[in-house]
Amino acid sequence: MPVITYRKALNDALAEELTRDENVVILGEEVAQYNGAYKVTEGLWKRFGDKRVWDTPISEAAFVGLGVGASMMGLRPVVELMFWSFAFVAYDQVVNNAGCIRYMSGGLINLPLVIRGPANGGTNVGATHSHTPESILAHNPGIKVVCPATAYDAKGLMKTAIRDNDPVFVMENTLLYGETWEVPEEEYLIPLGVADVKREGADISLIAHGRATITSLKAAELLAQEHNIHAEVLDLRSIRPLDEDAILRSVRKTHRAVLVDENKPFCAVSAQIATIIQQKAFDDLDAPVLRVCSLDAPAIYSPRLEKLQLPTPERIVEKVLSIA
Amino acid sequence: MEALLETRTAADAAINHELTSEKKIHFLRQMLRIRRFEQTALKQYQTSGQIGGFLHLYSGQESVAVGTLSLCGEDDHVVAGYRMHGHALAVGMSMNECMAELFGRATGCSKGKGGSMHFFAPDKNFWGGHGIVGGQTPLGLGLAFGLKYKGLKGCCLCYLGDGAVNQGAYHESLNLAALWDLPVIYIIENNQYSMGTSQDRSSAFQKCLAARAEAYDIAWDHVSGEDLYEVRAKTWQAMQRAHAESHPTVLEIATYRYYGHSVSDANAKKYRSPEEIEKYRTLHDPIQLWQQRLMDEGILTAAQATELDNAAAAEAEEAVRFAKESPLPNPADIFTDVYSEVDRQTPAGRTGKFFFND
Ligand SMILES: Cc1ncc(C[n+]2csc(CCOP(=O)(O)OP(=O)(O)O)c2C)c(N)n1
Numbered sequence: 001m002p003v004i005t006y007r008k009a010l011n012d013a014l015a016e017e018l019t020r021d022e023n024v025v026i027l028g029e030e031v032a033q034y035n036g037a038y039k040v041t042e043g044l045w046k047r048f049g050d051k052r053v054w055d056t057p058i059s060e061a062a063f064v065g066l067g068v069g070a071s072m073m074g075l076r077p078v079v080e081l082m083f084w085s086f087a088f089v090a091y092d093q094v095v096n097n098a099g100c101i102r103y104m105s106g107g108l109i110n111l112p113l114v115i116r117g118p119a120n121g122g123t124n125v126g127a128t129h130s131h132t133p134e135s136i137l138a139h140n141p142g143i144k145v146v147c148p149a150t151a152y153d154a155k156g157l158m159k160t161a162i163r164d165n166d167p168v169f170v171m172e173n174t175l176l177y178g179e180t181w182e183v184p185e186e187e188y189l190i191p192l193g194v195a196d197v198k199r200e201g202a203d204i205s206l207i208a209h210g211r212a213t214i215t216s217l218k219a220a221e222l223l224a225q226e227h228n229i230h231a232e233v234l235d236l237r238s239i240r241p242l243d244e245d246a247i248l249r250s251v252r253k254t255h256r257a258v259l260v261d262e263n264k265p266f267c268a269v270s271a272q273i274a275t276i277i278q279q280k281a282f283d284d285l286d287a288p289v290l291r292v293c294s295l296d297a298p299a300i301y302s303p304r305l306e307k308l309q310l311p312t313p314e315r316i317v318e319k320v321l322s323i324a
Numbered sequence: 325m326e327a328l329l330e331t332r333t334a335a336d337a338a339i340n341h342e343l344t345s346e347k348k349i350h351f352l353r354q355m356l357r358i359r360r361f362e363q364t365a366l367k368q369y370q371t372s373g374q375i376g377g378f379l380h381l382y383s384g385q386e387s388v389a390v391g392t393l394s395l396c397g398e399d400d401h402v403v404a405g406y407r408m409h410g411h412a413l414a415v416g417m418s419m420n421e422c423m424a425e426l427f428g429r430a431t432g433c434s435k436g437k438g439g440s441m442h443f444f445a446p447d448k449n450f451w452g453g454h455g456i457v458g459g460q461t462p463l464g465l466g467l468a469f470g471l472k473y474k475g476l477k478g479c480c481l482c483y484l485g486d487g488a489v490n491q492g493a494y495h496e497s498l499n500l501a502a503l504w505d506l507p508v509i510y511i512i513e514n515n516q517y518s519m520g521t522s523q524d525r526s527s528a529f530q531k532c533l534a535a536r537a538e539a540y541d542i543a544w545d546h547v548s549g550e551d552l553y554e555v556r557a558k559t560w561q562a563m564q565r566a567h568a569e570s571h572p573t574v575l576e577i578a579t580y581r582y583y584g585h586s587v588s589d590a591n592a593k594k595y596r597s598p599e600e601i602e603k604y605r606t607l608h609d610p611i612q613l614w615q616q617r618l619m620d621e622g623i624l625t626a627a628q629a630t631e632l633d634n635a636a637a638a639e640a641e642e643a644v645r646f647a648k649e650s651p652l653p654n655p656a657d658i659f660t661d662v663y664s665e666v667d668r669q670t671p672a673g674r675t676g677k678f679f680f681n682d
């Protein structure tokens with residue numbers, strides 16, 4: 001099977017969907033002639049031309065809103081935010097328009113829109129550029145949110161997102177763009193709302209999404225080698241819709257859970273998972289559900305400290321050892 | 325619309341006429357310090373592995389910060405975007421605190437918490453350092469509002485790029501500035517590109533970007549950044565308008581950046597030709613032009629200029645040494661400076677739970 005980068009997997013997904021459906025159109029800052037600030041859209045403008053791939057001014061409110069409006073007309077816009085952190089400039093378009101219009105129209109209007117871009121800390125770009133807004137966006141019914149952790153998932157989820165008839169926000173990660181995974185050549189789709197067991201284990205469940213999945217896999221390896229603890233790593237992949245069954249299945253098997261999340265702890269994705277577990281699997285638990293989140297402060301710049309602010313394999317191991 | 329001041333008269337404008345030789349040489353010193361600071365920072369970025377994230381260099385644009393900020397008095401305030409190392413040094417921040425910030429040290433101007441895009445020095449009326457494009461434009465409005473509210477005869481210089489003019493927040497700010505007569509001066513540093521996008525591919529306008537101000541009935545002017553005298557003369561007109569009449573102004577200053585958008589601009593030489601960059605470096609460099617001017621005026625010798633440059637380079641090297649020898653913040657510092665009440669342990673800061681680390 002070919003081994004490709006997360007970036008290339010996304011690029012392939014976009015190219016395939018641009019080819020398949022002429023209503024797919026790509027919009028964003030530097031996505032065309034510059035080939036994308038992070039090169040996710042590399043070559044697409046050259047290949048598909050001006051009508052399909054558009055460089056926008058630095059006007060997020062306008063071009064995100066344009067995407068929402070164009071989706072009303074039946075286009076399938078894929079709008080890139082250079083960083084998801086910049087969504088806050090377009091928050092009204094994202095939450096009120098993308099999130100509420102279908103409902104307020106009594107279902108008369110569909111919004112087949114994708115907004116995508118990186119949403120992560122860990123690159124020393126300071127607090128304004130390091131937000132992880134999947135929790136606050138998934139908070140809004142009407143919006144779908146996915147956070148792929150591997151190239152395979154990135155491609156399959158992106159293609160599904162583009163074909164979906166609701167707004168889907170794809171949150172990528174600049175620290176993963178250059179990482180490689182096996183990705184089959186033949187076409188595949190990954191349904192939204194289906195989690196993936198990335199590593200089987202019987203002793204404890206590590207439940208994560210996005211890059212926290214990769215951190216959890218490293219922790220699971222340490223736990224196995226140094227402590228003879230076999231952790232299962234469940235990658236949520238999709239935050240909303242959420243694969244509740246997979247979460248409960250894993251917890252019923254291991255009876256212990258540590259939730260790993262790059263969100264800040266308050267109302268993080270992991271907070272929602274914790275409430276589901278305590279409500280629906282209370283009797284299966286042998287220990288309290290614990291979390292490893294980003295340390296609760298705006299993202300610090302200082303490179304060596306920012307490393308500590310995000311979940312690390314060591315912090316996960318420590319949490320696991322406290323209950324296993 | 326403002327009558328355009330003739331370039332050749334800029335040197336004779338009262339605000340320039342009264343300059344002492346010492347002052348003029350000081351402007352050269354400041355521009356050289358900015359240039360050397362950034363060249364040194366770039367080298368450290370590439371070799372030390374201790375500077376992270378972005379590094380947006382100002383080289384080529386020094387005359388804008390030095391010229392405009394040379395006019396500031398006690399009640400004039402400043403807010404800028406992320407390409408603001410020049411402004412920071414021009415308002416009097418030290419190379420040490422700026423370099424240490426880039427190195428993420430506790431001795432940095434923001435204690436290593438802000439990084440390259442987020443320098444602050446409120447004691448010098450410098451309110452940042454803002455990473456979100458256009459995000460500073462309403463802040464400039466608010467600083468001006470505060471000045472007017474307090475009855476102070478000052479203004480706010482708010483800097484933005486030629487790409488930032490397309491943010492909604494900027495347009496909303498222009499409307500309020502005019503509607504409420506606020507003493508804010510928007511200074512568009514037009515270096516012709518927003519990342520890899522040329523001005524023509526990003527903005528619809530008549531005449532120039534500043535001319536959009538006409539729609540809001542705001543005075544505007546277009547300024548050549550090559551000429552420090554012109555920068556000062558035209559900025560001073562705007563500042564007088566703000567001080568005396570509390571009216572806003574939009575200034576557009578033509579300038580150029582030599583390096584890529586940030587250090588990791590893979591296409592820095594693709595969206596513009598190497599010849600174009602070379603042309604600006606050799607024929608339009610504001611530092612060389614100012615230096616030549618002072619020599620023509622007979623107040624500077626080549627030897628003095630070299631001496632100033634060497635001193636600037638040595639100061640930058642010293643700042644690197646200072647930064648490298650400075651301590652990092654402690655992990656516990658991650659949680660300070662979030663809430664004022666908590667830092668000061670006031671009753672308000674001791675009531676309720678503020679942090680949610682399990
Ligand atoms: C709201 C927002 N959108 C996008 C960015 C990414 N970005 C940072 S700088 C920049 C270009 C800005 O160009 P310009 O305003 O001309 O300023 P210059 O960099 O030339 O000084 C872009 C797109 C951002 N920081 N904030």
Ligand SMILES: [Mg+2]
Nearest residue numbers: 485486517518
């Ligand atoms: Mg620019």
